[in-house]
Amino acid sequence: MPTVEQYGHQGCDGCTTINQTINLGAYANSLLIVGxxxxxxxxxxxxxxxxxxxxxxxxxxxxxxxxxxxxxxxLVNPEAGNYTLSCTFxxxxxxxxxVGYLVVSGVDQDTPLGAFESLSEGSSPISINxxxxxGDLVFGCTCGETVDSFSPGSGQTDYWNDNxxxxxxxxxxxxxxxxxxxxxxxTLGSQDHTVLAGVAIxxxxxxxxxxMSLRGKQVPFLRSW
Numbered sequence: 343m344p345t346v347e348q349y350g351h352q353g354c355d356g357c358t359t360i361n362q363t364i365n366l367g368a369y370a371n372s373l374l375i376v377g378x379x380x381x382x383x384x385x386x387x388x389x390x391x392x393x394x395x396x397x398x399x400x401x402x403x404x405x406x407x408x409x410x411x412x413x414x415x416x417l418v419n420p421e422a423g424n425y426t427l428s429c430t431f432x433x434x435x436x437x438x439x440x441v442g443y444l445v446v447s448g449v450d451q452d453t454p455l456g457a458f459e460s461l462s463e464g465s466s467p468i469s470i471n472x473x474x475x476x477g478d479l480v481f482g483c484t485c486g487e488t489v490d491s492f493s494p495g496s497g498q499t500d501y502w503n504d505n506x507x508x509x510x511x512x513x514x515x516x517x518x519x520x521x522x523x524x525x526x527x528x529t530l531g532s533q534d535h536t537v538l539a540g541v542a543i544x545x546x547x548x549x550x551x552x553x554m555s556l557r558g559k560q561v562p563f564l565r566s567w
Contacts, residue, residue, distance in 0.1 A: 345479075355506055370546075374417040377512075391427075437509060485511070488534045
């Protein structure tokens with residue numbers, strides 16, 4: 343199963359760009375996967391997402407009108423080093439956004455991800471069944487407008503679970519993949535305009551890659567609000 347090696351997140355209120363400096367280690371069969379959660383009150387979206395100037399690939403998104411939006415982006419074999427993950431929106435945000443990332447080793451470099459699955463405006467607990475196989479690592483990302491908490495479902499590991507000035511809440515998690523599908527769910531402390539999205543991260547054919555440095559390192563984030 344793929345292994346999470348590094349992770350972090352950062353949020354902003356009313357910004358155009360979110361930059362995170364990451365000292366990214368060198369890992370075998372690596373993948374950088376990013377979940378962007380936006381309180382898209384003015385229908386904002388990600389215009390570009392880059393790692394050290396290299397464009398990430400947009401996987402898919404889901405939106406609850408002008409209230410919550412989740413986008414998933416990825417980059418296979420990101421360059422190791424102390425560089426910037428830069429997320430630029432199409433316009434200055436009317437409200438807030440949170441950008442979270444995972445650096446994962448042991449990932450299939452040709453077909454790193456499975457099928458995107460999402461749900462908007464679900465009732466608590468919000469839940470999706472992400473297409474998966476045994477040996478996958480399933481990634482989930484959520485966004486809520488004026489939701490005051492997200493409590494993760496059984497078997498999930500949260501890598502961020504945070505809010506921006508009490509009006510935009512987001513969480514990002516993983517869960518071991520199961521045959522056919524894997525359930526990602528969150529119980530809401532309050533319920534208002536939520537989106538939940540997920541995708542299975544596929545293992546490298548030879549098995550999980552071994553990190554070359556910084557195994558298990560958490561890269562702290564700096565609040566910008």
